[in-house]
Amino acid sequence: MPSDLNAPGLKTRPNRDGSRRLYWCARPDLVKAGYRPETVRLSYNLDAPDDRALIEAACLRLQAEMLEWSTGRRRGADAFDGTILGLSRRYQIDEASPFRRLKHNTRTKDTYTLILIEKAFGTRSLAALKIGDFYRWYEAAKKPKVPGGMERVRRAYGIIKKLRELFAFGIMAELPECRRLYEVLEHARFAQPARRRIAMELGHVEAFVAKAIDLERLSLALGTAIQFETALRQKDVIGEWEPIPKKQGASGILLNGRRWANGLTWSDLAADLVVRKATTKTGAFAAHDLKLCPLVLALLDRVPADRRVGPLILDETAGRPYAESAYGREWRIVARAAGVPDHVWNMDARAGAITEAEDAGADLDHIRSAAAHTQVSTTQRYSRGAVGKSRAVAELRLAHRAAKNGA
Known part of the structure; x- marks a missing residue:
């Protein structure tokens, strides 16, 4: 790791071609205390001069979020600020949450989707959400990764599915607005990914x-x-x-x-x-x-x-x-x-x-x-x-x- 790079939590893993994959990693003690995400993949090149500032910015932001959680956001299971981010974090740390009882591999997949949700619209207040917001988010999430590519319906539907699960947990935890939003999504219809039809021969x-x-x-x-x-x-x-x-x-x-x-x-x-x-x-x-x-x-x-x-x-x-x-x-x-x-x-x-x-x-x-x-x-x-x-x-x-x- 370059000594002049101000990127706390930055870790690398080698690729077969000699290049390196970049990750930000949370402190192990805070991970054990319930902080998520544990790791975040960084799509930058350590050897590209133009990427160095982006790497530093990403690591500093993620490090600041982790430290904020450790001092203020981790008030316990009762902390909830009324946002999607607050609901997501409560879902991840509450001992009564279904998330805590998932198998480790399922939890890893869930965490990936939760990170997408938190980054895209984590600051939105639950009280301000309407059905149009969910349809707009779904359409944005399913857009092709590159122009002319395949629509990412599985990704978009996975986000809506996880939002339903978050609101269902919020109902169990007696959090405001969650019952209303769960009922909104219960009646909404979103196209599901096509069932896989390929078989190895x-x-x-x-x-x-x-x-x-x-x-x-x-x-x-x-x-x-x-x-x-x-x-x-x-x-x-x-x-x-x-x-x-x-x-x-x-x-x-x-x-x-x-x-x-x-x-x-x-x-x-x-x-x-x-x-x-x-x-x-x-x-x-x-x-x-x-x-x-x-x-x-x-x-x-x-x-x-x-x-x-x-x-x-x-x-x-x-x-x-x-x-x-x-x-x-x-x-x-x-x-x-x-x-x-x-x-x-x-x-x-x-x-x-x-x-x-x-x-x-x-x-x-x-x-x-x-x-x-x-x-x-x-x-x-x-x-x-x-x-x-x-x-x-x-x-x-x-x-x-x-x-x-x-x-």
């Missing part, structure tokens, strides 16, 4: 696996093959980094104050290559016989015996499980080299598995069980373009016609 997986092996990224090949063959979510295959609970020792695999958890380990495969695990999203139990997954078996044979301990998927460059977002970033590099279209995402492996199963004529309830869904309706949403059921219906109709004609 076997050809995509085979091309990806071959290219990953060529590039010596066996971990990416194995992770993708398991996701596609078993319909497990990415997180249930590669794991995640969780905050270490208070009063627990810093044991296990650690990275930046977090502990790796929930991913597959070699011990999960057991001697018979049958994987049994509780999934992270719902806790539903999944069981898969990898002996019936030829893509996976071929890749497992490439792993040396002395490496078959600990996490199943390891980042070859770091020698540990993939850091947050690194798996997806590295996956896309290999996918592009393999010719997999950019509109096909790693997460689409699950939909691809379910779609292929339905095309093969598998019973829908059996597919639901294999995917560890609790509701068949959820499984149906993951089946994207499958013709298995419609083909069976068509064949029955043809047989019925033939029987009638022969009668």
